[in-house]
Amino acid sequence: MLLKFINILRSAFFRKNWKIGVIKISKKKFINLKNLEVIEKNYKEVFVENNNNYIFFADPFPLNSKLVLAEGMNNKNIGELVLINIDKAKIIKKFTQFKKHISFPFLFFEKKKIFLIPEISHWSNQKIYQLNPKNNKIFKVKSFKAIPSNQLKDPVIYKKNKNYYLFYSLKNSKGIKIASSKHLFGQFKKIKNNTISKLKSGVRMAGAVININSDCYRISQNNTFLYGDGVKINKILYLDQENYKEKYLRTLKFDKVYGPHTISFIGNNLFFDYYTLKFDLSHFANKLKAQIFT
Numbered sequence: 008m009l010l011k012f013i014n015i016l017r018s019a020f021f022r023k024n025w026k027i028g029v030i031k032i033s034k035k036k037f038i039n040l041k042n043l044e045v046i047e048k049n050y051k052e053v054f055v056e057n058n059n060n061y062i063f064f065a066d067p068f069p070l071n072s073k074l075v076l077a078e079g080m081n082n083k084n085i086g087e088l089v090l091i092n093i094d095k096a097k098i099i100k101k102f103t104q105f106k107k108h109i110s111f112p113f114l115f116f117e118k119k120k121i122f123l124i125p126e127i128s129h130w131s132n133q134k135i136y137q138l139n140p141k142n143n144k145i146f147k148v149k150s151f152k153a154i155p156s157n158q159l160k161d162p163v164i165y166k167k168n169k170n171y172y173l174f175y176s177l178k179n180s181k182g183i184k185i186a187s188s189k190h191l192f193g194q195f196k197k198i199k200n201n202t203i204s205k206l207k208s209g210v211r212m213a214g215a216v217i218n219i220n221s222d223c224y225r226i227s228q229n230n231t232f233l234y235g236d237g238v239k240i241n242k243i244l245y246l247d248q249e250n251y252k253e254k255y256l257r258t259l260k261f262d263k264v265y266g267p268h269t270i271s272f273i274g275n276n277l278f279f280d281y282y283t284l285k286f287d288l289s290h291f292a293n294k295l296k297a298q299i300f301t
Contacts, residue, residue, distance in 0.1 A: 021284040023235075023265075025063035027053040027077060029093065029278050035219050037277060038240060040259060046277075047261050053278070054096045064091070067278040068114045068271045070121070070143065074099075075278055078110040086110045088125065090143060100143055111269065113215070114138075115164045115191075122191070124151070128158040128178045135192070152194045154186055164191070165216040167223075170248060171195075174212050174225065181210045183227060187248040201251035208255055209239045214270045216243070226270060229258050235268030235282070236260055 028050040040046075053075065055064060066078040070090070079089040079098070086108045090100035102109075111126040123136040123145070133151035138144070151157060153173060160176035173186045173195050183203050186195035209227025217224045222242065229237035237260025245252040261267070266281030 023063070023282040024285055025065040025080070025268075025280055025282045027064050027067045027075070027091075027278065027280050028267075029053055029067075029075075029276060031275050032277050033275050034217050034272055037272075038217065038219060038224055041257070043259050043261050043267075046279075047263060050279075053091060053093050055091060055098060056096045058098070061087075061089075063282075064089070065280040065282075066111045066269045067280055068112050068269075069273040069276065069278050070114070070138075070140075072273055072276050074143070076112040076114065076123075078112065088112055102145065104145065111161045113161075113163055114271075117166070117191070122164075124162050124164060126159065126161055128160055131158070133157045133159045133162060149192055152188075152192065154184075154195060154197060161212040161228075163212045163215055165223075167246060172198075172246065174216070176211045183208065183210060183212060185251050196248075198249060198251050200249060202253055203241075203251070204255065207239070208241050208253065213238045213268065215272075217272065224256075225253060228268060229260060231258075233265060235280075236265045238267055238270060 030046050030050040060081055062080045062082060064077045064079050067075045069075040073092060073094050075091050075093060077089055077091055078086040080086055088102040088105055088109050089098045092099045107130040109125050109127055113124045115122040115124060121138040121140055123138055133153055135149050135151050136145045137147040139146050153159065158178040160178060163174040165172045171188050171191050174183055176183055185198040185201055187198055188195040210230060211228045213226045213228045217226065225241045225243055227239045227241065228235055229239050237258050239258050240256040241253045242256055243253050261281060264281045264283055267279035270277060270279045
């Protein structure tokens with residue numbers, strides 16, 4: 008109870024200084040890690056020059072090994088969607104059509120199409136945006152026929168055996184839920200029988216489902232004491248349109264910083280975010296203001 012109270016104070020009066028890192032590592036090696044020491048010692052920070060308009064960058068989802076979509080938290084404490092070129096260390100595109108808070112810009116690749124399914128639960132029901140891979144512009148928007156109350160937190164799409172599966176959390180409730188559909192733009196229905204545990208398996212998704220040969224793994228956030236302090240690895244044992252079963256394997260977290268919070272692979276490049284804490288008396292007021300006005 009004391010630790011929980013201390014962590015509440017940390018969240019209220021300590022500002023999270025988020026950063027993005029990248030490292031070359033295979034999915035198989037990552038899943039089999041017992042701790043994150045090798046990543047913490049060898050990763051490269053994704054640096055952004057002339058970023059005075061932003062407090063931090065987080066929630067990385069790469070388009071390729073050089074370009075990564077991320078949430079850029081501006082000076083008004085509103086998340087913007089930005090595209091970072093990691094070689095040039097600069098933002099090469101701002102998606103200005105999003106006027107309100109946007110985060111967790113999950114990318115779903117299908118054949119030659121790229122779909123953006125971000126978290127926009129502060130101001131909208133869920134939508135799917137299509138990106139043009141040649142110029143990285145949004146050229147199509149569709150409403151997402153998910154569950155009736157579809158202001159989704161950290162939505163993730165996974166395709167298996169021609170069926171689409173949606174992993175998500177809801178704005179005003181805890182725990183990860185699953186829904187399925189035969190079509191990406193079809194009506195999604197809840198999977199009733201699932202074994203996701205709120206305690207062991209995390210209450211929000213931390214990135215895409217990872218496939219390794221015939222095995223697949225669901226990655227969720229470790230928010231046990233502090234938000235985004237590590238990820239939980241869960242092996243999917245069974246999945247169809249009626250049933251879901253998984254096994255919790257382990258929690259992976261850094262020692263010297265907090266995180267990772269969101270992870271995303273492109274080939275053997277792993278992108279992730281992490282943070283340090285800095286005492287800031289104005290942090291609580293800024294958080295409250297952001298909640299009221301977004």
